[in-house]
Each structure stands twice: as C-alpha cells, then as structure tokens.
Amino acid sequence: MGSVTIIIGGVRSGKTAWAEREAIRRSESAGRTPVYLASGVAFDNEMKERINRHQLDRRQQDWLTIEQPVRIHESLKKLPSESIVVWDCVTTWLTNELIAGTEEHQILEYCCSFIDGAALSHDLLIVSNEVLAEACGPDQMTADFRKIIGELHQMMVKLSHTAIEMESGLALVRKGAVS
Amino acid sequence: MHFIIGGAHNGKRKWVSEQLLKGESFTDIHRPGEKWTGDSIVFTHLENWVSDQFGQRDSDQVVADWKLEIERLLEWENGKPERRVIVIGEDQSKGIVPIDESQRFTRDVLGWCHQFTALKAERVTRIWYGISEDLKTREDIET
Numbered sequence: 001m002g003s004v005t006i007i008i009g010g011v012r013s014g015k016t017a018w019a020e021r022e023a024i025r026r027s028e029s030a031g032r033t034p035v036y037l038a039s040g041v042a043f044d045n046e047m048k049e050r051i052n053r054h055q056l057d058r059r060q061q062d063w064l065t066i067e068q069p070v071r072i073h074e075s076l077k078k079l080p081s082e083s084i085v086v087w088d089c090v091t092t093w094l095t096n097e098l099i100a101g102t103e104e105h106q107i108l109e110y111c112c113s114f115i116d117g118a119a120l121s122h123d124l125l126i127v128s129n130e131v132l133a134e135a136c137g138p139d140q141m142t143a144d145f146r147k148i149i150g151e152l153h154q155m156m157v158k159l160s161h162t163a164i165e166m167e168s169g170l171a172l173v174r175k176g177a178v179s
Numbered sequence: 180m181h182f183i184i185g186g187a188h189n190g191k192r193k194w195v196s197e198q199l200l201k202g203e204s205f206t207d208i209h210r211p212g213e214k215w216t217g218d219s220i221v222f223t224h225l226e227n228w229v230s231d232q233f234g235q236r237d238s239d240q241v242v243a244d245w246k247l248e249i250e251r252l253l254e255w256e257n258g259k260p261e262r263r264v265i266v267i268g269e270d271q272s273k274g275i276v277p278i279d280e281s282q283r284f285t286r287d288v289l290g291w292c293h294q295f296t297a298l299k300a301e302r303v304t305r306i307w308y309g310i311s312e313d314l315k316t317r318e319d320i321e322t
Contacts, residue, residue, distance in 0.1 A: 008308070010273075132186035134274020135226075135282050150188020150308075157308040165307060174310045 002082075002122040004115055005176075006156045009166025010130045016054065018164075018171055019086045019125040022178075024061050026084045026123055035085045036065045037075055039093035054088070069096045073114040083122045090128035090156070094149055098141070104148055111152055115159045126156060130165075180253055180264045182296045184314075185306035191267050194306050195221060199265070211248035218259070222252070222266040229288045233281040238288050245292040249299050266300070268293045 005022070009015040023034040036058060042048040068075040072093055079085065087093075090111075097107050118124040132150055136143055157163045162176035171178065181199070185191045196202070205219035210228050225245075232241045249266075256264045270293075271286050297303045303315035 130186075132188055133270060133272070135271040135277060135286055136187065137277070137279075137282070147188055150186075150190075153308045154188075154190045154193075157310060163308070163310065174307055174312075 002119050004119050004124045004160040005162040006126045006160040007164045008128045008130050013166040014169035015127050015166040016088050019127050023084050023086045033062050033064050035083045036063045037085050037087040038067050039069050041069045070100050073110045076117045085122055086125045088127040180300045181302045182300035183267045183304050184270055186270050189306050190309040191306045218261045219263040226269050226289055230285045233284045241288050242291045266296050
C-alpha cells in the first residue's frame with residue numbers, strides 16, 4: 001500500500017525542495033533510488049534555465065528522472081515497483097495538456113487514474129502551484145486554467161493521505177500528518 | 180452570521196452545502212437589498228456586485244452600502260433563532276496589483292468588505308481546497 005502527499009504553495013515557497021527532502025529521507029530509510037517525475041518541457045531558454053536549476057539541486061543525490069509532459073497516468077508503466085516519486089509539477093502538466101487540446105474531463109480522469117494507480121504501491125509526492133489567490137483577468141484561457149487547477153487541487157487533496165500548504169518554506173499540514 | 184473565505188475554485192460553496200448545511204435548502208442572494216424566502220440564506224458572488232459598481236460610485240460609498248447590507252442581514256438573522264446567514268467571500272488579495280483600474284477597484288473594495296464581514300461574523304471559516312479551518316468562533320468572541 002502506497003501513500004499520496006500533495007504540496008501546494010506559491011512560487012518560490014520551497015515546495016519542491018520540501019518534497020525532494022522528504023523523498024530522499026524516505027528513500028534512504030527504504031534503500032531505494034527516488035524518482036523525479038518531470039512535467040516541464042524545455043521549450044525556451046528561460047524554461048531550460050529553470051530545469052537546469054532544479055537538476056543542479058538534485059545533483060547531490062541519485063535520482064531516476066522520468067519525463068512525462070502529458071498523459072501523466074502513462075508514467076505508471078515506467079515506474080519501478082514501490083517507487084518513491086516526486087511529481088513536479090501539476091501546473092506545468094496542466095499547461096501542456098491544455099496546449100495539446102485535451103478536454104477538461106479527460107485531464108481530470110488522467111490525474112485521478114494516475115493518483116489511484118500510484119497509491120496502490122508507490123509513495124507519491126505531488127507538487128503544485130497556488131495560483132488562485134488573486135483576481136481573474138479577462139483572458140479566457142486563464143479563466144479555464146483557474147477552474148481546472150481548482151478542480152484538480154480539490155480532487156488531489158481529497159485523494160491524498162497528507163495535504164500540505166507551503167508558506168515561505170514552512171509546511172502547514174492541512175490533512176493527515178508528516179512523520 | 181458565518182463568513183466563509185478562500186480563493187476562487189477552492190470548493191467554498193460545496194463545503195457550505197455539503198458540510199455546513201448538509202443538504203438543507205437555502206436561498207442564494209447576490210446583491211444588497213435582494214429579497215428572499217426561507218430561513219437560510221447564502222450571499223455569494225459579492226465580487227460581481229462590487230465590480231458592477233465601478234464607475235458608478237466611489238469606493239467608500241460601495242463599502243458603506245455593504246456595511247448597511249451586513250446590518251440588514253444581521254437584523255433579520257437575529258429576528259428568529261432558526262434563521263441563518265452565510266456569506267461567501269472570494270479572496271482576491273494575494274496577487275500583483277492589476278493593471279486594469281476596475282480590477283484594482285474591485286480588489287480594494289472587496290478586501291474592505293471582507294474585513295467588515297469578518298468583524299461582524301460570529302464564525303469565520305477559511306476553505307483551502309475543500310478543507311476548512313476556523314479562523315474565528317463564538318468562543319473566541321466570548322473569551
């Protein structure tokens with residue numbers, strides 16, 4: 001039986017660092033290699049730099065990196081058994097799906113089946129961005145994105161064993177417990 | 180009066196209807212002065228009403244109107260023990276200052292309206308993706 005932890009926080013709140021530390025701690029005690037499930041695509045220099053920064057951060061530790069920009073549930077086939085996984089992050093994955101023209105109900109299904117599948121045997125840590133704390137602008141794509149990310153966050157908090165709101169590097173436990 | 184606060188699409192309304200009212204019927208109202216029937220009312224989409232006031236009146240007048248509305252709702256609620264007023268507020272306060280003037284107006288006025296609502300409410304609950312946290316309860320007021 002696996003476990004699911006969702007970490008939601010603002011930009012540069014330390015959510016990825018927290019998830020990575022947690023994954024390393026669990027990996028060391030289980031004697032496993034942690035898995036980094038990356039949804040970011042290096043489509044421009046800025047994104048390349050962001051990815052580089054995250055890769056440098058992970059250099060201290062052996063990680064198995066799996067890239068899964070769309071159809072996140074398909075990563076289940078690629079995960080070694082009983083993996084400790086950091087999925088970073090939901091918002092980039094959602095952006096990729098929307099650009100690919102995936103329908104909202106499919107996006108929710110992909111995510112739901114991924115979490116349900118992972119929860120059977122893996123230790124999953126999901127990282128996502130808080131983007132709903134301001135007014136919505138006039139752009140329709142942004143409005144659609146906000147609605148779907150809200151649905152995804154509600155669903156993930158519901159499906160998770162532990163839900164964390166990250167504030168300036170402080171992990172506020174909103175559901176479950178962190179050992 | 181119970182004030183519910185949280186970001187957009189965080190499941191505030193769902194929490195009110197499933198966890199708080201547990202399927203009990205209620206009337207939705209969206210504008211100050213609106214009439215209703217029944218014993219439970221839920222005021223939603225205050226942000227739309229505030230946004231509609233942009234260009235019509237200045238911000239102080241809009242906040243003053245909202246204060247009068249809160250007084251009206253409280254007076255009604257206090258009239259009978261079975262009456263219940265719930266106000267849902269969409270938090271728009273944690274982003275970059277919007278370029279658009281009407282959005283700045285809405286964000287400012289909404290923040291003032293929320294402060295007054297929280298002040299007058301006997302219970303304030305924050306909703307974070309379906310999870311509730313009481314920020315203020317009757318016990319807090321009495322102690």
